[in-house]
Amino acid sequence: MMKKKGLQITNNHGWTIERLQEQERRMKNANMAKRIAVIRLIMQGYLGIQVAELLNIHRETVSIYVQKFNQGGMDALLERHYAPGRKPYLSPDEERELRKMLEESTPADEGYGIETSWNTRIIQHVLEEKFSVTMSRGGICDMLHRWGFRYTHPTYTLKRANPQKQKEFQQEMELIKKTCPTTQS
CATH class of the missing domain: 1.10.10 (Arc Repressor Mutant, subunit A)
Incomplete structure (x- = not known):
């Protein structure tokens, strides 16, 4: 054997x-x-x-x-060969153009309504109109995350607000929270 x-x-x-x-x-x-x-x-x-x-x-x-x-x-x-993946919807030049638009201007500046901040619905409209690309809003959200963008709700600042009065009000509210008995069930 x-x-x-x-x-x-x-x-x-x-x-x-x-x-x-x-x-x-x-x-x-x-x-x-x-x-x-x-x-x-x-x-x-x-x-x-x-x-x-x-x-x-x-x-x-x-x-x-x-x-x-x-x-x-x-x-x-x-040596490791990875699958090529899906072809991107936008060319590198189109990506740069869109990123620059999102970073440096508002939808109102670009002529897309009166909005002051970007959202996926507006970006979807821009993609269709400017680049002839149809993407879902979820796909747009994923793309923005890959680019390092994070979604935040816009905040409003009052132009004529008195910072001293605001600070006094906040202190007063804290005092009320501390002294007010809370109802417990």
């Missing part, structure tokens, strides 16, 4: 077990550290199925990592 031969590192690309351990420790991404651990354990003589059990990954994944490392070394092992 012949003993089955396990996975082997056919080209170590100059990596030793000690160097792999050090690289594994320095790796911030846990998934990438696990890939390095696969190679280290195979170099230490573990079988692919043992490595899969130890690291809680599929045995075929172990084979894929060994194959990648043998072919292209550490760069090939750690």
Whole structure:
């Protein structure tokens, strides 16, 4: 009866077990550290199925990592291709134009009614009219969050308000709150 031969590192690309351990420790991404651990354990003589059990990954994944490392070394092992994702609704130039508009002007300045602050309904109208883009208000909200914008309710300041009288009123209210017995049920 012949003993089955396990996975082997056919080209170590100059990596030793000690160097792999050090690289594994320095790796911030846990998934990438696990890939390095696969190679280290195979170099230490573990079988692919043992490595899969130890690291809680599929045995075929172990084979894929060994194959990648043998072919292209550490760069090939750690290379990760992400799905391209959905094409953005706005081009980079259109995004810059819209961001500048939101940061530097009001809807009234741009000729979109008499509003003094932007909301998703107005932005939706701007997108349709100016860029021929239809987006849901939720999608607009997500886009604004990606850009670092946060939704706040507009506050009003009274131009002729007396700051001294306001402060006195606030102090008086605090005093009333402290001295007034609260009804408890």
